[in-house]
Amino acid sequence: MSEIPKANEPQSVESKWYDFWLKQECFTADPARVSATRPAYSIVIPPPNVTGVLTLGHVLNNTIQDILARKARMDGKEVLWLPGTDHAGIATQNVVEKTMKKAGEIKHRNDLGREALVAKIWDWKEKYGGIILQQLKALGASCDWTRTRFTMDPEYSRCVQKVFVDLYKKGLIYRGKRMVNWCPASLTALSDEEVTMKEQKGFMYHFKVEVAEVPGTFLTIATTRPETIPGDTAVAVNPKDPRYAHLIGKHIVRPLPVEVPREQKLIPIIGDDHVDFEFGTGVLKVTPAHDKADFEIGQRHQLPVVEVIEADGKMNALAGQDLNGLDRFAARKLAVEKLTELGSLEKQEPYTNNVGYSERADVPIEPRLSEQWFLKYPSVDASKKCVAGGEMKFFPDRWAKVYDHWMGGIQDWCISRQLWWGHRIPVWTAEFPSEEIAKQSEVLLRELGDKVTFHREGKKISAATAHDGTEHFFAMHGWHQDPDVLDTWFSSWLWPFATMGWTGDKDTDAKNPTLQAFYPTTDLVTGPDIIFFWVARMIMAGYEYMGDLPFRNVYFTGIIRDKQGRKMSKSLGNSPDPLDLIAKYGADALRFGVMRAAPLGQDILFDEQNVELGRNFCNKLWNACRFRQMQGGEAQGEIDVSKLRSDDKWILLKLHAAIKELDTAFAEYRFSDATATLYRFFYSEYCDWYVESCKAVLPRPATDAPSPSPLNGERAGVRGEDGQDAGAVENTPPHPGPLPPVGRGGEGEDARKAAAAANVVAVMDFVLSHTLRLFHPFVPFITEELWHGMGYATDMPDAQGGKSIMHAPWPKPFDTDFRDHYSLDDCYLEFVNAKFDLVSKGRNLRAEARIAANKKVKFIFKSDRDLPPNDIEVIKLLLNAETLEINPEYVPGKNVSSVKAEMGELYLPLEGHVDVAGETVRLAKELEKIVVEITKVEQKLANPSFAQKVPAEVLTEHRKRLEDWIAKRDHVQKAIDGLKE
RNA sequence: GGGCGAUUGGCGCAGUGGUAGCGCAGCAGCUUUACACGCUGUGGGUCGGGGGUUCGAAUCCCUCAUCGCCCA
Structure with a gap:
């Protein structure tokens, strides 16, 4: 037999137990087991990007979910933690395109074409798509992997289409030409939420223009974007502005583009209430094609829309031959040079303003007029009410205000993306030779009944369908499917029910046991950065399609930062790989370290020291159990009330207090409080005082005695597939004979001492078996190892901890009967505290x-x-x-x-x-x-x-x-x- | 510009009206019936500034400052 491992060795232990849990189907949820006495508990994972790899943010987020799931299992609930991944449209397509370009396989996605590129991305997904889920397993995540979902699974895609068609039918989805946030790098529209405002240092350029009707009169215009001058179709002033009001109706000479031969374009001076007197010079250049506010002014005044910047961010011919073909930023420089040459530029001064950036591509977005699909949000009122009224709770609750504010002012959601990877918009259009023929086609379409929703404009018909047969029909008859795909969030907002097999058919869904048992879900754990992207939209979808909220509690984590408070980023190199940390310290250590450092509602300053502390903690736990094991004796012997010492009663009372504290911490989702309680109870109360006090009773080990019983993995009773305890037969039983007699007293004295020692050991077993359970949600691997190693699993029924500690009942605070039986009076707390006060002071002396x-x-x-x-x-x-x-x-x-x-x-x-x-x-x-x-x-x-x-x-x-x-x-x-x- | 949050020992945090606490780090000592990934002891804070309410304020109110986030 091997030596006693002095320290906990997580590497071998962790993978062993994870395999065991999987084999035993410990994570598999069965709706049939749900009953009045066994309530359902469910969480859906915030699906990580399918191409993603595990970050510390995921570690935090998923550890919390795992803690909740494991606690719920111990509370006797039927637990579903549903995992999966998100197809992440832009991000994934970018990754694959970039990789292929780097490898020289393509220069542009058009080299491959739509079908081939999408096929390539699927290949990529099959190859690398599971990585992050595998990594979650290393962390110990107890997800029901049999239900792993992907937002582009066929059934899931069907849900997305159905919802689209339904909202289209309701008139909430429409197509329109609007100003959108355009990403010139990804060449797609983005929603408002995908634009992040960044402060940017630039210049405010002041240039003068001459009033055409009053030669010699000049107006000065201030702008940060002189390259858009060729797209200006007016200048606007406030009609109440006494400086300029009299000029309204006259024209100015637009300096750019420099026309050859030199005959500059004249554009009108218009009056608009929205012009701010104070801003710049009070004269606003109006570029309807390239600015949202300007577009609206243009609409009000019927101004022409002149596009001078192309989709890729390069200037076009209308910008003039000087600027034509230049990138927008190069064009800005050149435009300034031109204005200088013309003597138009008066000054340029440093200026800091907020510029919208594409969240994905990290380039400034370009407001651009384009034809897109929009959604007017459904079920807004119910969604607002459930949070405001407290039916759904946010932790910390201040996010409820943020949510309410956003819900109060939401704009329609631009849901189309000019990408290939994603759910293609299920709308087909056809243009017929004449209106007559179109009308005939309408008759045909009407025969398809509910399967198709359509409308006709003249010779053109658009039809939306989520039905297999009709899709085929359209393809056959030369209809064209809309080339755009849907925003990824348009699929992930259905996550809580689409993952559970929702079909949208009331009868079918009413018979779906998973949906019936596990929807609404209990808790959602996510970052506040996606409160609008995801949380708010899921709530609306939940009400619209399930008639009920999607989750009852939302826990918002903090953001993981480095110890200097900077965000984790690849470029700073301050983002440690969680898998390296797991390899070095163990998953339990990482989990405990992160949870201890993560107070509710605060960002987490990550320091590897936290993980080291976690490892030390696990090691201490290991050794405390090892110490107990060295005493030998029967596992979990009977506690003789008459032999209880003050210290025994004290530790039982402390355990009782710790359980109560933990219950409060869990009820309020205060996980760092929970870890603090566990840490204090275990280190200060159990190890430092209680175990030390026991040494007054426990026999001194005989120096020539054989090594105490080892506590190691081999013996820790992993069961084979047949459920038999595979290790138990051939290995030494975990608990050697009775405590050895020691001391020089008579027979009676020896027996008395042995009995006293046995009683203390029984108390230790009682406390440790509770402690392991209290720790299990936080550090699942080591507690499982010790649970079996200490023999605590042995006498338990399979469903109550006999198979795994994860099914052992969560300890309850002791009831009055229990406390009376063991005479656990609070006076023992005071007495032992006073004793320890005496000891502390004596040690100080x-x-x-x-x-x-x-x-x-x-x-x-x-x-x-x-x-x-x-x-x-x-x-x-x-x-x-x-x-x-x-x-x-x-x-x-x-x-x-x-x-x-x-x-x-x-x-x-x-x-x-x-x-x-x-x-x-x-x-x-x-x-x-x-x-x-x-x-x-x-x-x-x-x-x-x-x-x-x-x-x-x-x-x-x-x-x-x-x-x-x-x-x-x-x-x-x-x-x-x-x-x- | 509006909103939210933070400011407590070197660092990270707890403490919502009644003797300022915890962990880490520091310092000193210690192979002591498991654990040096440990044990014991110990130094260190007028709770961001100012004003107010109160018998009493880290805690409640006002104000200023600094930092961070969100929205416009």
């Missing part, structure tokens, strides 16, 4: 006297009460005392250091080598602090209105506080006097 921690010394304790022998033993052990003399009559002589504790006074004779000067200084300092405190309390009590107005218990508390401080002062004073003698 040792340290102040510079006595090495390993040196045994004599203490005298002047106690104000009788102490049971165990408590004396514990104090003695924890003080590392050679002897602990209990003497209520003790009068200290010279060279005795002392301290007043809650329980009484503790003395440490220093046997001659006391540093009188040093000790005097120390005590003087302490006295000083005490006096400050006394003054503070005295001042408060001396205030007449204090006594009058303060609640009685506050007054009593202050008086008691004063008494305590005075007693301490007297003690210290006595000690100082003693030193002087």
Whole structure:
């Protein structure tokens, strides 16, 4: 048999258990198991990009979901955590196109054509599409992988089409020529949400133009975009502006393009209320083709729309021969040069403004007039109400305001994209030779009934359909399908129900067990950056198509930043690969470290130290179990109430308190509070105090005894596929014989000691078996390993932890019966706390006297009460005392250091080598602090209105506080006097 | 310009009216019945500034400042 691993070895343990969970189908949700006593719990994963790789953001987000899912399983719920990926239109098409260009396979996507490129992307998806899901497995994510969905699965695509057709039928989807956000790099329209405003340093150019009708009169125009001058079709002033109002109706000479022969175009001066007096010079150049606000002015005044910038961001012939073919930014420079040459440019000054950038391609977007599909949002009122009314809760709740504000002012959603990868718009059009023939076709279409929705404009018919047969029909009869695809979010907004097999047919859906059991979902965990993109839209789709909200709670994570507070980015190189961290520290360590650093509603400053801390924590857990295991004895023996020591009751009460705290933390989604509780309970309460106190009872290990029973993976009872405990038969049983007799007392004494030790071990088992369960959602692998290794799984029914800790019941705070039975009275908390206060103060005395921690010394304790022998033993052990003399009559002589504790006074004779000067200084300092405190309390009590107005218990508390401080002062004073003698 | 959030020891955070706390880092000591990925002890903060309410303010109100996010 191998040596005891001194440290936890996550690498082998983690993959072993993940395989086990999969084989045992632990993550598979079965709607048939849902009942009144076994409620459903569901989460749908925010689908990562199919080409994505795991980032720390995913780690945070998915760890939270896993914690919720695992906690719900332990709460006895039927859990569905539904995973999947998103086709991510622009991002994915870009990746594949770029790769092919780099490899020299194509120069442009047109080299391949639509069908071939889409086929290539599918190949790519098949090859690399699963990567991120595999990585989630390394993290321990307990998703139901049998239900993995992709937004372009055939069934899912069918949902998208159905919804499109339905909204089209309702008149909410329409096609129109509008100003849209155009991405000149990706060559597609974008929604408003895909545009991020960035501050940009540029120039404000002031140039003058002559009024044609009044030669010699000039107007000065300020602009940041002189390259668009050739597209100007008017200049506008505010009709109330006394400087310019009289010029309305006249014309100016447009300086660009420079016409050859030189006959500059004249454009009108118009009056428009929307012109801001204050901005620039108060004269606005109007470029209807290239600016949203200008377009609206143009509409109001019937101005011509002159496009001078092409889709790819290059200037065209209408911009004049100087600018023609130049990129828009190069054109800006040249336009400035031209204005200078003409003597038109008056000045240019540095200017910072906000420019919309394409979120994907990171280039400035170009407002552009184009024909696109738009959606007028459905179910807006219900969607607003459910959040405002508290039916759906946001954590932290301030996001509810942000949501409400956005919902209050939403604009129609531009849903078409000029891409090939995605859901193609299910609309076919045909232009017929004559209106007559078109009308005949209408009759044919009408025969198709519900399957098709159409409308005719003259000779042209557009028809929308989500029906297989009709698609075929259209293809056969020479109709043309709209070339555009839908915005990716137009598919992901259906995620909560489309992933569950929604069809849109009421009868079918009513018989869909998954949908019936798991919709609405319980929790959604996502980043606030997609609150509009995704969350808000899912809510609207939920109401529109399911008649109900899609989730009850939304948890918004923070953003992961580096320890300097900068966002994680590839270019900064400050984004560690989670898989490297998992390889180095283990997934449990990464999970715990990240969760501990992630308070609700705050960004997370990531530092590898967090992960290191997580690893240390797991190691501590490992070793605490190892220590228990070294004691031998039966697993989870009976606890004999009559043998419970104060320390045993104390740790049980602390466990009870920890469970209560955890319940609160979970109810409020405060995960960092939960980890803080676990950390404190386990380190400070269990390891530092309780285990140490047990050493007063546990037998000292015989030096020549064989190695204690090992706790390692081989023995940890992984079951084979047949459900049998594969390892148990041939391996040594986990628990060796009874505790060895030790000590020199008689037979009775030995038996008594052994029984006392066995009882302490039983308490340890009780606490550890609870602790492992409390930890399991956070650190699933190590807890599963220990759960089996410690033998806690053995006596449990399969469904209650016998197979896996993930099905063990989540601990409940102890009820009155339990506490009565074990006489867990709060007085034990106070008593043991006081004991530990005494120990702390005694240890401090040792340290102040510079006595090495390993040196045994004599203490005298002047106690104000009788102490049971165990408590004396514990104090003695924890003080590392050679002897602990209990003497209520003790009068200290010279060279005795002392301290007043809650329980009484503790003395440490220093046997001659006391540093009188040093000790005097120390005590003087302490006295000083005490006096400050006394003054503070005295001042408060001396205030007449204090006594009058303060609640009685506050007054009593202050008086008691004063008494305590005075007693301490007297003690210290006595000690100082003693030193002087 | 509007809204939201933050500001507490070197760092990260908790603390919503009653003695300022935790973790990390620091310092000192320690192979002590598991764990040096550990143990013990310890120093360090007038709670961003100013004003107000109150017997009493990190906490409530006003105001200013700095940083961050969202919207226009």
